[in-house]
Amino acid sequence: MMDNIFINYSLFILFLPLGAFLVQILIGKRLPRQGDWVSIGAIVITLILAIAMFVAMLLDYDPNFKQEASFTWIDMGAFSISLGFLVDNITVIMLLVVALISTCTHIFSLEYLKGDVRYSRYYAYLGLFTFSMNGIVLANNLVSMYMSWELVGVSSFLLIGHWFEKDTAADASKKAFLTNRVGDIGFFIGIMLIYTAVGSFAFGDIFEGVAAGMISGTTLTFAGVGLFLGAMGKSSQFPLHIWLPDAMEGPTPVSALMHAATMVAAGVYLSVRIFPILTPDALLFVAYIGGFTAIFAATIAITQNDIKKVLAYSTVSQLGYMILAVGTGVYTAAFFHLLTHAMFKANLFYGSGSVIHSMHHALHEKHDHDTDPQDMRNMGGFKDKMPVTYWSMLLSTLAIAGVPLFSGFLSKDAILAGTLSFAQHHPEHFLLPIFGFGAAAITAFYMFRMMFLTFHGEPQMPELMDDIHESPKEMTGPLILLGGLSVFVWYTLPYFNPISSHGWFTDLVVPKDAVVPGNLTAHEIEEGAHHAHYLAMGLSIGVAVLGIGLSILMYLKKVFSAETWGSRAGFMYDWSLNKYYFDENYNKYLYQPTLRLANKIAWIDWELYDKYFINGFGRVTDWASRVTGKFDFDAIDQTLVDGTAKLASGLGAIFKKVQTGKLQNYVLYVTAGVIVLMIIQSF
């Protein structure tokens, strides 16, 4: 019906941002307005195409829709690599998410980055990021996914380090890249394990190969865990979560785009894509990593004072949710949560950006350059000054807290139901739902804490209040749009049932059976989740109410004092505030020893091995040559050679006396000789 129109669209979606990147990086600075219109034009066209594809998908309404196209990239005979596109419903939805949030970020940044020294560079990197993110989304094979994966890492490096004059930003960008690389090593090993067994990089071939048993058992588990390590790096899962909070050093719109909605979701996307080959053991690993990350990050978020840090840890926690969902088998729920989370979390970041922008402006007016514009302890009472920001953020906060009628409720509920059902099947893994529900309660608590500290209560710095204004429309536009998208109805159309996620999404993204033996079938998982649905919903509403209620009591009504409870919590409060000292310990037990080892090795190499061993050869040769030289001169030359000469000259001195030069003497000798001869003859 549509031939390869999707593939054609995808080509444009992929390469338009790359084109914008190239234009910006090469001549961006010389263009009027530093070329921001080039980037925005490109991304808007991308968005239009993505919407067109999305609409086409809805019109088609085929859960099994799939188009694939590939070409040979490397061909050496036996060894060849094909790259290609895979467009199915998941891809289309993901492309739309990327294009939408990317467009919002482009527009939001017009104001947020106005007058920045590297304005055109910034847009260039956004283009590079969008290109590479779409590359991940469209990949039909592990190689091009890995390539885009790394390119996403680089764009993240460049964008986090956008204000590289600040050492913290420079450190954060490096940390992000390196931490991601740790995961990527696992990813790469996973790729190698699979390729060695299956002989292809394409997802389709891999699934077939696994189904045919070309790779199985422990090897497959390791391969799955390896690939998942890549996801852990990108999606900032424990223990590789350390880079994401630091990445908040980047401009806030970047945080919204990459570190909330899309880049970090890439790990989840990968897990969703490779779900069919994950063995039960690998899934269990995935589930525990995800579940633990969800609750672990949530406990850190409670005590953070930096508004972006709260959101960052919240993102880590939410990503943990998605990973947990993959691990417990409800991977479509993970993708659903990815979708809703992308919208509301991006919006929360834009909101925080709006607040920070305003704070920054107000502090600038007061010539105050020491106060941290991101610290919530300096805020409070912004509700009336920034109504659009407030209401938009509130919608998203309700969504993330899992309140009915909002998008987050639906996706979170699906995940929790899946987790609960998993625990019902495997009672020994009872911790997983505890992680899930616990994290949900804590999330509701700290998100409202953030809202109350920022927008409610007494202004902590009243002198700033005159200069706090609502942000301009370039910034409020995305806020209104995404705030609106936090409402449930967009995800359940054509139905309007606020407590059931049934809608176009569940119709179009249906779980498929895993190809590895031993896993539950998609149907079994769905049945289980369905049974657990009402229990999970009740519990999740319960914990959400509990979290929100506590938050209201503590921060709005101030029934309990946060300080008192904080000090009562003692070391737990300290640990949470200091992020469980992960950075410190990594530094102490990982980075510093590595550096020391490197220094030691370099010292051995240069000061010991080279200086003494290699140069030692030189010295031994030198010594040997001296000894030989001495022997040569003293013994051979002086004694033996010269001795012969001396002997000759000594004898010569004796014999030369005979040589008088007088012929007469010679005649005498001759005569004498003749006489002697005659005498001898005569005998």
Next chain:
Amino acid sequence: MEHILSWLIWLPIIGMVAIAFIPRDKEDVIKITAAVTTGLQFLLTLVLWNNFDTGNGGMQFMERAEWIPSFNIAYILGVDGLSLPMAILTALLCFLGVFVSWNINKAVKGYFALFLLLDTGIMGVFLSMDFFLFYIFWEVMLLPMYFLIGMWGGPQREYAAIKFFLYTLFGSVLMLVGILGLYFTCGKTFDILELTRVAPEALQGVMWWGMSAIKVIWVLLFVGFAIKVPVFPFHTWLPLAHVEAPTAISVLLAGILLKLGVYGILRINYGLMPDGVYWFAGALAFLGLINVIWGGLCALAQKDLKKLVAYSSVNHMGYSLIGMAAIIAAGEAHGLNMKAAQAGLGGAVFQMFNHGTISAMLFILVGVIYDRAHHRDIEGFGGLASQMPIYTGITALAFFAGLGLPGLSGFISEAMCFIGAFPVFKAIVIASTIGILLNAAYFLWAFQRIFFGKLNEKYTELPEINRLELWTVVPLLVITIFFGVYPSPYLDVIAASMDNLINHVVSLATFASM
């Protein structure tokens, strides 16, 4: 076309003679002569590439002439998929090297004369197919290098030059012994193609002092080549020579001379001693692992930028070694895994080329900053990104290429080396993936210290990279990006020859005497 290879080799000598007749104070004329000569040579290599038959894995454009018939020494030249890209790279880097050396002002005449002699030596090694001729060019290369480092180098130049010279000579001597061993056991010929045919059988069962002759000769030749690569533990001449050599010479050292080692191992060791390949592959992969880790850690600890780049060479050549070892995957013991063998060997050869362009780029960039700041201390810069944005951008790309970023050529070759070696050497490959992390760590850390942070007060006047310098880097950058996106042109050139080599090694290995 008849004698194109001879022209390639002797053209620089013609240029050298011409320079000898130019009065020493006409420096511009000398430089232009050198540029024209190397430029012509580069164009010739492109003509060669254009006429090269990629489907043919054997030798092409062969030339043969008697030279010393009484010892069966002949003047034989030839080019195949393994040597063609190296010849092109040599010509390109020599051409760019002339422009990198444009600011040389000490004894210009001597410098360029020696430079062209060096060019002839390198080209000769890649193209000669007679072992004796090969050895002569190998030595011809050494001499100008000694003077170029020793006279135009940094403060420790004499020490560096003599160390380089002696170290390499030590290797050459072992190689000579190996060559003679082959000569006398394989029917008294130096013809490499003939030896490739004869040696695998002739060496069967030959024992010397209770050891298999194959092992003895393999080790002798391997050490000779390993010093050039450089393989740990024969690597310490390299940082010193690199640091002390003038920029253009560092470029040639890293860009081409190191490749001679790998080239020699593939051409001679692999071609002549298939049994030895099986015997040594594990050790080769292990040495590769050590190169990767050791080089990476050493690079991480360096304070001198040029030394960091030098150790990165040690690190990068390690990947090549690992890839080379993968050839045995095609054997029966490993299930005739042709895919892995092709990936590994192709990756190793591709890595040679890529490291040539990338490290050349890195050394040129280090030279640029050294010319301006007069030091290379990584800690002594800071915040240069805001002062020299173009230079920063190019260096960032070069660093990313060095750390194996997809989209740049280094990634493909590294990945191919790993993918190829993985089925055979799982543990070694997994361990050496740590190298990927180390790569990123030392490059990014250095990048941060030099370019990020607040601008160092001292350098507010530092001028941006100039046009001449820019044009020496940009061609390499373009190649790096081009092959990163579209590696097929390169892989097409080498594929047939690689297949030949793999089949040769796999089919002739007998394991009888090992």
Next chain:
Amino acid sequence: MHDLNTYLFVAAILFSLGVFGVMTRRNGIAVLMGVELILNAANINFVAFSRFGGMNMDGHVFALLVIVLAAAEAAVALAIVINIYNNMNTINVDEASALKE
């Protein structure tokens, strides 16, 4: 007086005298005279062997040749002696030692 030995005896005495003269005299001319004596001793032998030894006329021819040779030799030698005298004011052969080390 028809005995070969008598002639040989005379020639031997002449030869010995000539050798004695060559060996002992410092005067260059005296040395030359000694040489003449030696040559003439040889001539006597030639003639004597020609007469008694059946050598026909060969001996006589050689004797004549030697006489001519002796004349030529004397001429050259005397020229040398005169040159030595001109250059060194002496004809003492011991003093003409410029070529000695």
